[in-house]
Amino acid sequence: MSLHEDMLQMGDRAVAAARALALLSSRKKSTILEGMAAELDTQRATLKHANVTDMEAGRKAGLSAAMLDRLQLTDARIDAMIKGIRDVAALKDPVGQRISRWMRPNGLEIHKIRVPIGVIAIIYESRPNVTADAAVLCLKASNSVILRGGSEALRSNQAIAAALQAGGAKKGLPDFSIQLVGTTDREAVRELVQLEGRVDLAIPRGGEGLIRAVVEQAHVPVIKHYKGVCHVYVDESADFKMALEICENAKCQRPGVCNAIEKVLVHEKIAAQFLPELAARLTARKVELRGSDAARAIVPTMKPATDADWYEEYLDLILTIGLVKDVHAATAHINHYGSHHSDAIIAANEAAQKAFTQEVDSATVYVNASTRFTDGGEFGMGAEIGISTDKLHARGPMALEELTTYKYVIWGNGQVRK
Amino acid sequence: MSLHEDMLQMGDRAVAAARALALLSSRKKSTILEGMAAELDTQRATLKHANVTDMEAGRKAGLSAAMLDRLQLTDARIDAMIKGIRDVAALKDPVGQRISRWMRPNGLEIHKIRVPIGVIAIIYESRPNVTADAAVLCLKASNSVILRGGSEALRSNQAIAAALQAGGAKKGLPDFSIQLVGTTDREAVRELVQLEGRVDLAIPRGGEGLIRAVVEQAHVPVIKHYKGVCHVYVDESADFKMALEICENAKCQRPGVCNAIEKVLVHEKIAAQFLPELAARLTARKVELRGSDAARAIVPTMKPATDADWYEEYLDLILTIGLVKDVHAATAHINHYGSHHSDAIIAANEAAQKAFTQEVDSATVYVNASTRFTDGGEFGMGAEIGISTDKLHARGPMALEELTTYKYVIWGNGQVRK
Numbered sequence: 001m002s003l004h005e006d007m008l009q010m011g012d013r014a015v016a017a018a019r020a021l022a023l024l025s026s027r028k029k030s031t032i033l034e035g036m037a038a039e040l041d042t043q044r045a046t047l048k049h050a051n052v053t054d055m056e057a058g059r060k061a062g063l064s065a066a067m068l069d070r071l072q073l074t075d076a077r078i079d080a081m082i083k084g085i086r087d088v089a090a091l092k093d094p095v096g097q098r099i100s101r102w103m104r105p106n107g108l109e110i111h112k113i114r115v116p117i118g119v120i121a122i123i124y125e126s127r128p129n130v131t132a133d134a135a136v137l138c139l140k141a142s143n144s145v146i147l148r149g150g151s152e153a154l155r156s157n158q159a160i161a162a163a164l165q166a167g168g169a170k171k172g173l174p175d176f177s178i179q180l181v182g183t184t185d186r187e188a189v190r191e192l193v194q195l196e197g198r199v200d201l202a203i204p205r206g207g208e209g210l211i212r213a214v215v216e217q218a219h220v221p222v223i224k225h226y227k228g229v230c231h232v233y234v235d236e237s238a239d240f241k242m243a244l245e246i247c248e249n250a251k252c253q254r255p256g257v258c259n260a261i262e263k264v265l266v267h268e269k270i271a272a273q274f275l276p277e278l279a280a281r282l283t284a285r286k287v288e289l290r291g292s293d294a295a296r297a298i299v300p301t302m303k304p305a306t307d308a309d310w311y312e313e314y315l316d317l318i319l320t321i322g323l324v325k326d327v328h329a330a331t332a333h334i335n336h337y338g339s340h341h342s343d344a345i346i347a348a349n350e351a352a353q354k355a356f357t358q359e360v361d362s363a364t365v366y367v368n369a370s371t372r373f374t375d376g377g378e379f380g381m382g383a384e385i386g387i388s389t390d391k392l393h394a395r396g397p398m399a400l401e402e403l404t405t406y407k408y409v410i411w412g413n414g415q416v417r418k
Numbered sequence: 419m420s421l422h423e424d425m426l427q428m429g430d431r432a433v434a435a436a437r438a439l440a441l442l443s444s445r446k447k448s449t450i451l452e453g454m455a456a457e458l459d460t461q462r463a464t465l466k467h468a469n470v471t472d473m474e475a476g477r478k479a480g481l482s483a484a485m486l487d488r489l490q491l492t493d494a495r496i497d498a499m500i501k502g503i504r505d506v507a508a509l510k511d512p513v514g515q516r517i518s519r520w521m522r523p524n525g526l527e528i529h530k531i532r533v534p535i536g537v538i539a540i541i542y543e544s545r546p547n548v549t550a551d552a553a554v555l556c557l558k559a560s561n562s563v564i565l566r567g568g569s570e571a572l573r574s575n576q577a578i579a580a581a582l583q584a585g586g587a588k589k590g591l592p593d594f595s596i597q598l599v600g601t602t603d604r605e606a607v608r609e610l611v612q613l614e615g616r617v618d619l620a621i622p623r624g625g626e627g628l629i630r631a632v633v634e635q636a637h638v639p640v641i642k643h644y645k646g647v648c649h650v651y652v653d654e655s656a657d658f659k660m661a662l663e664i665c666e667n668a669k670c671q672r673p674g675v676c677n678a679i680e681k682v683l684v685h686e687k688i689a690a691q692f693l694p695e696l697a698a699r700l701t702a703r704k705v706e707l708r709g710s711d712a713a714r715a716i717v718p719t720m721k722p723a724t725d726a727d728w729y730e731e732y733l734d735l736i737l738t739i740g741l742v743k744d745v746h747a748a749t750a751h752i753n754h755y756g757s758h759h760s761d762a763i764i765a766a767n768e769a770a771q772k773a774f775t776q777e778v779d780s781a782t783v784y785v786n787a788s789t790r791f792t793d794g795g796e797f798g799m800g801a802e803i804g805i806s807t808d809k810l811h812a813r814g815p816m817a818l819e820e821l822t823t824y825k826y827v828i829w830g831n832g833q834v835r836k
Contacts (some may be wrong), residue, residue, distance in 0.1 A: 003608060005514075018778070019753065019779070022776070022777075022779070023777070028485060040419060101615045102798065104796070104797075104798060108787055110797060110798075117809055117810070118779070118809065135592055196633070200809050200810070201810060215614070215637050216637060219633050219634060221639065221640075221808065221809075222639075222809040223810075223835075241834070242831075242832040245467065246832065246834055247834065248834075249834035250834075253834070253835055335437065357443065357827045358440070358441060359437070359440075360534065361437070361440070361533075361825075362825065363825060363826065364825065364826040364827075364828060365454045365825060365826070365827050365828065366828045366830060366831070367827070367828065367829050367830060368830045368831055368832055368833075369526055369828055369829075369830025369831075369832070369834075370830075370833060370835050372832070372834070372835035373526060373828065373835060378522070378835070379522075379528060379826075380520065380522060380528075390639065391535055391536065391618050391619075391639075391823040392535070392618070392619060392639040392641075392811040392823065393810040393811040394811065395823055395824055395825060395826075396825070396826050404723040405809040405813055406813055407779075407780065407781060407782065407783060407813060407814070408781065408782040408783070408797075408813075408814050409782075409783050409785070410782060410784045410787055410791065411785050411786070411787075412782070412783065412784060412785060412786045412787025412788075413660075413786055413787075414657075414660040414663065414664065414786055414787070415786075415787040415788060415791070416663055416664055416666075416667035416668075416669060416671070416787075416788045416790070417671055417788050417790035417791060417796070
């Protein structure tokens with residue numbers, strides 16, 4: 001079979017599996033998920049053996065130490081995958097929920113019901129645990145899944161996917177509910193995201209290059225998880241102590257993640273007082289500071305910031321600082337240079353708070369809190385398949401509910417249209 | 419300026435307009451919409467003059483009588499556009515609505531708030547009234563809009579868009595809230611749907627060719643309104659009188675629309691009784707009947723149906739009829755051959771009703787009612803920008819709420835992540 005025929009067959013099988021999955025009860029799905037968790041546990045040796053082969057090939061191919069670390073499957077990581085499955089099994093099933101219901105004057109009763117999306121394609125890089133995490137979240141919402149992981153993790157991913165499918169099948173998981181693309185051919189990604197009528201949604205997870213490639217090739221809907229260029233704006237009405245703590249937390253607590261801040265904007269009226277305190281606090285945490293001309297006039301030890309700095313996601317202990325004349329200038333700056341992910345205002349003034357929350361066009365907008373809370377777990381969703389920087393269908397942390405759609409079921413007693 | 423630069427400028431202007439629109443109050447938007455309605459009334463002569471030029475060019479270009487009819491702007495059609503604007507002005511504003519709200523253990527209060535999508539591109543064909551209908555719905559939900567109509571209606575569309583923008587501007591509509599692509603160059607569509615970061619959503623409205631072209635070129639999210647291959651399944655438990663009336667209504671009341679049925683499936687146990695009655699009823703309404711071999715064994719006067727018949731949207735007085743062995747065979751057939759738009763079961767048996775509503779993977783699923791009710795107006799939405807056959811973001815009739823997204827606004831008092 002050609003690659004094209006291969007992918008069409010995968011798509012057809014995924015559609016058939018999705019139809020069967022849509023009819024499973026919540027209890028049945030929990031049993032299946034437990035079967036998967038148990039099988040991962042049973043197949044530990046197989047998983048680690050496959051991973052050793054990937055690791056050896058990775059070392060030969062010259063992967064960096066950081067990449068090799070992400071690739072490695074340890075017992076602790078297998079434990080985490082197993083725990084993750086059991087956590088998801090315990091979450092509330094979104095499928096079948098009645099979102100709303102109303103009656104029309106002609107007696108038709110319209111029910112808007114939450115249903116699975118159908119077939120979801122996940123395209124991701126390096127970490128093999130994504131194979132389990134993503135598949136299990138999709139399945140809990142009764143979707144079948146086609147996985148396409150990074151080539152360096154192919155054997156590990158195959159072992160995990162096979163264990164999940166086998167463990168689930170023992171408890172009644174429909175065939176082909178979890179499929180993994182078995183080739184490292186890059187054309188397979190193109191084929192996958194052009195499977196209109198078979199794949200209902202593609203979710204790329206990884207670097208900007210991967211996401212751009214998927215967006216440019218896709219004919220099916222894509223939900224993107226782009227970078228996070230997040231801001232804190234410190235208003236003239238801010239409590240300095242609170243502002244300092246939030247800036248430090250949002251920058252330093254885990255600098256390598258998308259909801260860490262990369263920029264701080266300070267109201268010009270308080271800059272002379274606040275900036276030296278901020279600089280001292282962050283310098284003590286080994287943050288490299290870059291400043292606009294106005295900011296450097298107050299703290300000359302900062303490096304000069306270029307225009308490119310304002311667009312950049314450092315994912316590192318680097319922060320760019322600028323001054324703004326008021327909250328509106330701050331929101332205009334954030335909307336222009338930011339990535340519509342997570343932005344915060346520190347302010348006591350209610351008018352400034354309101355202007356900020358209304359004007360900033362981001363998935364999550366914070367008042368007097370750290371941007372680091374943009375996370376499915378922190379939101380109380382219990383899990384997360386990513387953080388959408390798109391506006392369509394899902395925005396911000398994306399969990400089980402966002403892996404569903406709806407249909408209208410309409411109950412009549414013979415109504416015809418006049 | 420090159421076409422590319424032109425389109426980038428349109429995109430930038432649309433983004434700026436969207437930011438301003440997002441801050442307008444409901445009352446202000448109503449005043450603006452009334453200004454638009456009044457201006458269309460004032461500019462009647464200008465609109466009709468532009469339309470005469472389009473009509474003359476259309477006649478010379480050999481457009482069919484049906485196409486010329488769709489192109490024509492009469493006083494009645496201008497009246498309908500004006501009434502449409504006033505109807506939309508009177509609808510409830512979805513923007514700013516709090517969808518949900520919850521408190522986290524750390525004291526963070528999370529509000530999920532309905533907000534505009536931003537910039538919406540509408541790509542459509544022939545009927546100039548779409549220019550007003552689509553623009554006004556987008557605006558009511560505080561979105562700016564970039565319109566790209568059919569080349570044959572360019573002058574009419576330009577006159578309508580100019581009147582809307584001018585009439586709105588008198589009441590405070592931000593500049594460039596309504597823009598129309600002024601070139602008939604086909605490359606403009608490609609440029610438009612590749613304006614990532616500027617255009618948030620593209621909605622193609624028209625034939626399958628237009629929709630496919632948009633889907634294949636787009637880098638921005640697209641919501642599609644594909645064809646409607648709708649079914650009625652007549653179960654063995656059906657009330658015959660109800661089934662006959664619904665089949666007749668769904669086929670004949672307005673055969674040229676997407677929610678009219680194209681196929682009827684009949685339970686084989688009742689076929690010998692029911693099919694002759696159905697054939698008589700529909701033949702009297704001049705419907706051409708095509709049947710499967712099994713159906714023709716009962717009513718031999720039907721033409722033989724080919725496999726292609728089952729996929730086809732006739733939009734005409736033609737109906738294909740087949741037999742199925744039970745409700746599950748009916749739903750499998752519908753999921754395979756249908757277009758996931760609107761499908762109905764006629765049945766008294768509750769188990770059959772339940773199986774049908776659960777198994778059919780369509781935007782709207784009816785029990786004992788005509789499929790013709792799939793419509794924003796009939797659903798009580800007050801308006802409609804289309805009927806989505808997609809599953810992401812919006813499914814089924816798409817009105818004001820579906821032209822919004824949400825953002826999370828999170829209220830804290832200094833929370834940092836531990």
